[in-house]
Amino acid sequence: MPEAPSNTSRLRRNPRYTEAPLHTASKTLRVTGNRSGPVRTQLAVRGHSFIADQPEVRGGSDQGPSPMEYLAGGVSSCIAVAIEQLADRRDLPLTDISTYTLARQDTRGLAGESDVQPYFYAYRLQLVIETTEQDSAVLTNFARMAEHICPAVNLLRDAHIELEVAWAFVRRSSQGSAEALANLAWGYEPNPDAVDDDDLTFQVSNADAPAIFAGVRP
Secondary structure (H helix, E strand, O other), rough: OOOOOOOOOOOOOOOOOOOOOHHHHHHOOOOOOEEEEEEEEEEEEOOOOEEOOOOOHHOOOOOOOOOOHHHHHHHHHHHHHHHHHHHHHOOOOOOEEEEEEEEEEHHHHHHOOOOHHHOOOEEEEEEEEOOOOOOOHHHHHHHHHHHHHHHHHHHEEEEEOEEEEEEEEOOOOOOOOHHHHHHHOOOOOOOOOOOOOOEEEEEEEEEOOOOHOOOOOO
């Protein structure tokens, strides 16, 4: 059984980064989980309690999001935190952040019906950032660094997922704009009223990764 790394063990460096983790700068995350019904888990984190479940069609009672839905939600909130904190450090004027996720998963993997990766294989994280900044070089560098420091985005990036982090910087955001842009990219029916081209300042995808997955559609 793997043991927790000791304070003297050597930690490996991710080849996409220039430094290895330090024990002295690390924290330990703790989560408690207990079965509370068929394919349902009661979870607790730092005094917060929540349920992970499955839809009825998959044997659950639909009392909460599925584990993979929590994962997608965690990625969205993680990049939002990275964006807001980075904007504060760089004095980038930021008035709104909205996200929308589309992710494809081959269900045969979890069901044991095929030897296929059981997690997401294609993933689009659409971001709409409302800001008065219009310099494309500044915005590209900002997007690159936000991706680079976001823990959840980099978990996906290192997991053999065709990940596209799509940024749209706008002067004025509108409700549903992130959803509309994501649906448009993957060929789903968009809401034509949710995106105003006049408000779009700049767009970039995968600012911190090779553009091999740009424009990915399942």
